[in-house]
Amino acid sequence: MMMRSALKPGxxxxxxxxxxxxxxxxxxxxxxxSHVARYSTNSLRISGHETSIALKNVEGVKRTRTDLTGLWLxxxxxxxxxxxxxxxxxxxxxxxxxxDITPQKVENLEDxxxxxxxxxxxxxxxxxxxxxxxxxDERPVESVKTQFFGAEAASxxxxxxxxxxxxxxxxGMADLMAKIRxxxxxxxxxxPYDDPKHTERLLxxxxxxxxxxxxxxxxxxxNLELADTAYTNLALPAHTDTTxxxxxxxxxxxxxxxxxxxxxxxxxxxxxxxxxxxxxxxSILKTEAPELYKCLxxxxxxxxASGNNGITITPNKLYPVIETExxxxxDTPVHRIRWNNDDRGVVPPSADRWYEAARKWNEILxxxxxxxxxQLEPGNVLxxxxxxxxxxxxxxxxxxxxCGAYINRDDWISRWRNTNFPHEEVLKHVIG
Numbered sequence: 001m002m003m004r005s006a007l008k009p010g011x012x013x014x015x016x017x018x019x020x021x022x023x024x025x026x027x028x029x030x031x032x033x034s035h036v037a038r039y040s041t042n043s044l045r046i047s048g049h050e051t052s053i054a055l056k057n058v059e060g061v062k063r064t065r066t067d068l069t070g071l072w073l074x075x076x077x078x079x080x081x082x083x084x085x086x087x088x089x090x091x092x093x094x095x096x097x098x099x100d101i102t103p104q105k106v107e108n109l110e111d112x113x114x115x116x117x118x119x120x121x122x123x124x125x126x127x128x129x130x131x132x133x134x135x136x137d138e139r140p141v142e143s144v145k146t147q148f149f150g151a152e153a154a155s156x157x158x159x160x161x162x163x164x165x166x167x168x169x170x171x172g173m174a175d176l177m178a179k180i181r182x183x184x185x186x187x188x189x190x191x192p193y194d195d196p197k198h199t200e201r202l203l204x205x206x207x208x209x210x211x212x213x214x215x216x217x218x219x220x221x222x223n224l225e226l227a228d229t230a231y232t233n234l235a236l237p238a239h240t241d242t243t244x245x246x247x248x249x250x251x252x253x254x255x256x257x258x259x260x261x262x263x264x265x266x267x268x269x270x271x272x273x274x275x276x277x278x279x280x281x282x283s284i285l286k287t288e289a290p291e292l293y294k295c296l297x298x299x300x301x302x303x304x305a306s307g308n309n310g311i312t313i314t315p316n317k318l319y320p321v322i323e324t325e326x327x328x329x330x331d332t333p334v335h336r337i338r339w340n341n342d343d344r345g346v347v348p349p350s351a352d353r354w355y356e357a358a359r360k361w362n363e364i365l366x367x368x369x370x371x372x373x374x375q376l377e378p379g380n381v382l383x384x385x386x387x388x389x390x391x392x393x394x395x396x397x398x399x400x401x402x403c404g405a406y407i408n409r410d411d412w413i414s415r416w417r418n419t420n421f422p423h424e425e426v427l428k429h430v431i432g
Contacts, residue, residue, distance in 0.1 A: 063134050070101040073115065076432075077123035088431060139429050142417065147182050148280035153372045158183045162191040162381075165202060173205060174419035176383070180251070181416050184277055185384035191255065193378040196403040199255045202381060203404070207411030210249060212242070213311050219257075219403040233397070238276040238365050238390035239340035242406070243303040246315040248338060250409030252391070253383045256376035257401040271396030273382060275372040278337035278390050281364045282322055288364075292357035296321040297330045299354050302345030303338065314345075321361065336387040365390065376402075 074097050077083075082092055105116035113130065115123045132139070158179040164172025165188055179186040192198040196219045203209060209216045222233045242248040259268050286293040300318025305311060321339050326332040341362075347354050364370065373394075376382060384391065387409060417426045 064136065065134055068130070068133070070103060071097055071099055073103070073125065074101055074117060074121075074123065076125070076129075077121070079123060081121070082123075088427065139432055142421065142429055144181055146184075146279060148283070149183055149185075149275075149277050149372060150280065150369050151372055153183070153275070154374050157187050157372075157374060158185065159187040159189050162188050162198075162202065166205065170419045173415070177206075177412070177416035177419055180383060180385055180412075181420075184279070184389040185275060185382065187374075188381040188383060189379065191379050191381045193255070193257045196255070196257060199253075199381055199403050200405070203253055203383075203407065206251065206383075206415050207407045210406040210408050212245075212249075212406065213305070213308060213313065217403065217405045219401070221399050221401050233271075233395060233400075235395040236274075236392040237341070238274055238371075238392040239342070240278070240337055240390055241340070241386050242305075243319075243338045243340045243343050244305040244313045244315065246317075247409065248336070249386045249406035251383060251407040251412045252386045253381055253404040253407075254376060254391075255378075255381040255403050257378055257403060259396070259398055259400045261398045266398060268398030269396065270394045271400055272373045272375050272394045274390075274392035274394070275374065275384065276365050276370050276390040276392075277372075277388065278339065278365075279334050279388050281361070281370060282334050282337065284364050285361055289357070289360050292353065292360050293322070294330050295351070295353045295357040296361060297324065297327075299348065299351045299357075301347060301354075303340070303343050304345055305343065318348075321358070337390070339390060 075094050082090065084091055101117065103115045104118050107114040112124050112126045115125070117123065160172055160176040160179065165176050166172070176186055176188065188202060191202060196217075200209070200217045203217070240248060241252055254273065256271075259271060260266075261268055282293070285296070297320055299320055301320065302318055303315060305313040319338050321337065322330075322334060323336040323338070324330055324332040325335045339361075341358075374382065381404075386406075417429075421429075
């Protein structure tokens with residue numbers, strides 16, 4: 001086993017090869033060293049045994065370990081024998097590998113190491129892979145530069161043309177996914193509206209449409225058959241949908257196909273859509289009232305859907321309004337917002353500051369500079385991240401025909417990854 005300097009990718013300060021007896025528990029390589037004065041030197045340990053493999057540390061670069069086990073290395077062989085190259089799934093039984101396995105031979109190459117195991121199997125590992133796992137336990141998630149929005153977004157919302165989004169080369173789809181990932185929402189313009197099937201095809205290009213107790217792809221006019229105020233002409237405050245699911249819907253979409261009077265000649269009015277960037281609101285709350293932010297982050301709340309006959313849905317546990325990437329640390333980035341005061345159950349009596357925190361939260365959501373009002377029009381499909389962007393509407397007269405759907409979070413994030421990053425980079429992030 002051997003290691004290179006962390007100074008520059010592709011520049012390795014180790015060379016040569018070593019053959020060990022199968023019973024050996026230590027890999028010893030005598031590296032070629034250069035610029036010794038600039039570095040301090042540590043020894044790599046393999047399966048808990050000291051070796052003479054020199055690891056040179058650049059000042060300011062911190063390794064979390066100097067030990068990689070033979071079992072770990074063998075388990076992570078990715079040759080065509082060990083991993084199905086089509087499915088990327090292992091083809092071997094990890095637990096048939098001896099727990100104390102050590103390499104029989106290790107060759108130091110310019111960009112990789114080549115390992116021969118006691119049973120004759122051969123594995124290759126890139127220096128990038130080895131270096132990374134000496135410093136980290138996992139691959140970082142893809143970098144996303146979130147851009148908050150407010151009322152100003154109404155005048156120039158992020159948008160993509162329908163024909164571009166439907167192109168087989170996925171260039172337009174990549175643009176759509178990137179805009180939703182960055183801004184939280186986008187409008188697909190010039191969508192045919194003579195038939196809702198066009199909207200359904202668009203959404204299916206993003207990912208499978210999610211089925212719920214309301215059905216899958218929806219196409220409705222105001223009525224209470226589905227026992228939810230969304231299916232009325234009443235005003236709705238900013239909220240996220242499906243708070244009552246363990247995993248709320250990832251993407252949501254609306255396409256207004258028509259808006260006309262209930263009788264000939266009747267004028268129609270209202271029905272503007274409201275969007276609020278809840279990640280932005282959470283940032284403001286954390287700045288203005290950090291203790292109240294912590295309260296909404298720490299206090300689990302019951303959420304429910306109980307209006308339909310035979311339906312009583314609630315998440316697997318109590319979830320807070322604000323969830324972060326590491327829920328044990330409120331200072332990590334916000335991961336998901338769950339907010340619909342109408343679907344909320346009983347606040348735990350012990351959470352004595354929750355109402356104070358929720359009142360402050362509600363006040364921030366209703367600030368004029370936070371409210372982005374967009375008039376839905378036939379041909380414009382609104383698609384937004386339901387984990388980040390709250391939606392609502394003003395009351396309206398007449399009859400609106402709306403179609404749309406939910407798409408699971410994992411499905412749309414997969415679409416974003418695979419249209420915006422090279423395939424090998426995607427695999428590096430999701431596999432390791």
